Amino acid sequence: MTDDPFSAPFGSLFGDKMTVARLDDGVYSYPGEAQPFENFSMHPGAHVLHYASACFEGLKAHRQSDGTLAIFRLDDHVARMVNSIDQIQVPVPDPALIRSLILDSVEANASFTPEPPGSLYIRPTFIGTTPNIGAAASPADEGLLYVLCSPVGDYFAGGIRPLTIYVETKTPRTTPQFGMVKSGANYVMALGPTLDAKRDHGADQVLFATGDDTTETGASNFFLVDDDTVITRQLDETFLHGITRDSVVTMAQDLGYKVEERPISAGELGEWAGHGELFLSGTAAVIAPVGTVVVGGASVMVGDGQPGANTLRIRDALTDLLIGDAPDPHGWRTPVAG
Numbered sequence: 001m002t003d004d005p006f007s008a009p010f011g012s013l014f015g016d017k018m019t020v021a022r023l024d025d026g027v028y029s030y031p032g033e034a035q036p037f038e039n040f041s042m043h044p045g046a047h048v049l050h051y052a053s054a055c056f057e058g059l060k061a062h063r064q065s066d067g068t069l070a071i072f073r074l075d076d077h078v079a080r081m082v083n084s085i086d087q088i089q090v091p092v093p094d095p096a097l098i099r100s101l102i103l104d105s106v107e108a109n110a111s112f113t114p115e116p117p118g119s120l121y122i123r124p125t126f127i128g129t130t131p132n133i134g135a136a137a138s139p140a141d142e143g144l145l146y147v148l149c150s151p152v153g154d155y156f157a158g159g160i161r162p163l164t165i166y167v168e169t170k171t172p173r174t175t176p177q178f179g180m181v182k183s184g185a186n187y188v189m190a191l192g193p194t195l196d197a198k199r200d201h202g203a204d205q206v207l208f209a210t211g212d213d214t215t216e217t218g219a220s221n222f223f224l225v226d227d228d229t230v231i232t233r234q235l236d237e238t239f240l241h242g243i244t245r246d247s248v249v250t251m252a253q254d255l256g257y258k259v260e261e262r263p264i265s266a267g268e269l270g271e272w273a274g275h276g277e278l279f280l281s282g283t284a285a286v287i288a289p290v291g292t293v294v295v296g297g298a299s300v301m302v303g304d305g306q307p308g309a310n311t312l313r314i315r316d317a318l319t320d321l322l323i324g325d326a327p328d329p330h331g332w333r334t335p336v337a338g
């Protein structure tokens, strides 16, 4: 297998260190430094393996144009991880602990960071390890909180290429009360509809529009844009509050676009494709242009099917910010040694 992050599948390579804190009797303990990357040994009756007591985060460290390293929106990702841990009913760690686990893991794996457009993808994870297969109705009280680092190239093989999106109006991605939780169970629930859409429509992603209310794909938020306006779904508890989404909303305002956060029907997506642009946003995907929308049984080309000028403008502005080629007016970059 290749160890080149630009040809290896996204997320399949790892640094050689990790940070691990243990949860025992409601208390987290962390030795205070990274350890060698190694397998865990776990009881086959561990809570996570039966009752899905797991959640995670995804953020990135980028090599800056001056050679330093910086993590993008560290504290926002820490806050979202805290919320996810709370929602799986596990004792919530001090946010400062999650922050230290991330910083120490990135520092220890810094030499694995590829040059842009590559980055070091960071994966904070919690798993419940209580060995009790009778504990379906009680939360895990033992667990591991750990941070892996993975050198990555492009999320979508082929770099910036227009994606095909299938709009799913019947099957939901997950349950509404778990929409904001970055829990593994959500992703496995979205897998069936995603594989169906790949097979039947050549789709790269499914955009979930349950009950004609378009929210997000299996791994990203979505935007409509034209020369004047940027539109995305208003926040509520039914979908993940993307940190890239928030960055795009803020940056679009800075760039002079009018920003609308409101409901978007599947019909509006099809209509918008006739005159505007569509793109997806996420830490892994960054900004991914959509070239074709399959909606209501029809395949609709977005513009001329190629990445639009506004999508590329927003993507370039975000990329410049990620890699330190633009000022950081909102304080989104956290420097890390290495």
Ligand SMILES: Cc1ncc(COP(=O)(O)O)c(C=O)c1O
Residues within 6 Å of the ligand: 058, 216, 217, 218, 219, 220, 221, 240, 241, 242, 243, 244, 245, 281, 282, 283, 284
């Ligand atoms: C379901 C889902 N929606 C949206 C996003 C985008 O979130 P972010 O921009 O914070 O990566 C992700 C990626 O983490 C996701 O998994």
